[in-house]
Amino acid sequence: MNINNIPLNTINYNAQSFGHSIGNNNNYSKKQKAIVTGTTLLGAAAGCAVLAKKSGYSLKPSRMFKNIKNSYLAKADFEAIPVITIGAGTCLGGLAGGYMIDKNPENRKAKRREAVMQIGNISIPILTVAGVHKLTHKYGKEVQAIAALGGVFAGVWIANFLMNKLGNALFHNKEDARGVKATDFSAHLDDFVLAATYVSKSDIVHALGRLVPAALMVPGYEIGTKESK
Numbered sequence: 001m002n003i004n005n006i007p008l009n010t011i012n013y014n015a016q017s018f019g020h021s022i023g024n025n026n027n028y029s030k031k032q033k034a035i036v037t038g039t040t041l042l043g044a045a046a047g048c049a050v051l052a053k054k055s056g057y058s059l060k061p062s063r064m065f066k067n068i069k070n071s072y073l074a075k076a077d078f079e080a081i082p083v084i085t086i087g088a089g090t091c092l093g094g095l096a097g098g099y100m101i102d103k104n105p106e107n108r109k110a111k112r113r114e115a116v117m118q119i120g121n122i123s124i125p126i127l128t129v130a131g132v133h134k135l136t137h138k139y140g141k142e143v144q145a146i147a148a149l150g151g152v153f154a155g156v157w158i159a160n161f162l163m164n165k166l167g168n169a170l171f172h173n174k175e176d177a178r179g180v181k182a183t184d185f186s187a188h189l190d191d192f193v194l195a196a197t198y199v200s201k202s203d204i205v206h207a208l209g210r211l212v213p214a215a216l217m218v219p220g221y222e223i224g225t226k227e228s229k
Helices: 032-054 079-101 107-138 140-173 182-197 204-210 217-224
Strands: none
Touching: 032 079, 032 217, 079 107, 079 217, 107 140, 107 217, 182 204
């Protein structure tokens, strides 16, 4: 009896078919990933600078570092508009870095599609949480906190569904549905912090809020290191 060998590369172990994956499996070098990280950081800084300037804070380094405790990042409440602004900056920064390290047209198309996904993933959940907050503000802090947490998860799935539809329309590829990834929740530290503020205004909760801009860098990095399947 003849037994034919089955090439291992014909078996498709695709984590995204289960709707989850952690990070992008790609062949980019450490230097290339560092470039994406750098451009994503610049995007986050640009978003913060726009918000700080609009809020009346000085952008002069001498003033910013002289009294850090009273700087924009130390005082800001990261709600819907600030989060969407910073998130848009990181997404554009990550996309720019991705274009710098990879000229492959298919990979660039994948990065653009991921940018659409990530912008929706950042904006829709926090807007969902804001809407839930308005609907539940009469029912006490505990109810608001629970509802806000539910809004995060519901918003992520809604965003994924809507952005896949939009991606299909924009990029004409209905077979490239992108599932919800574990890293999609990294951009929602702000939502969890917002939920916590309904219960407590403690210094710990406020301190956690200072990490929001860093958490919003993950989507930008995901965009820049995205490759075509």
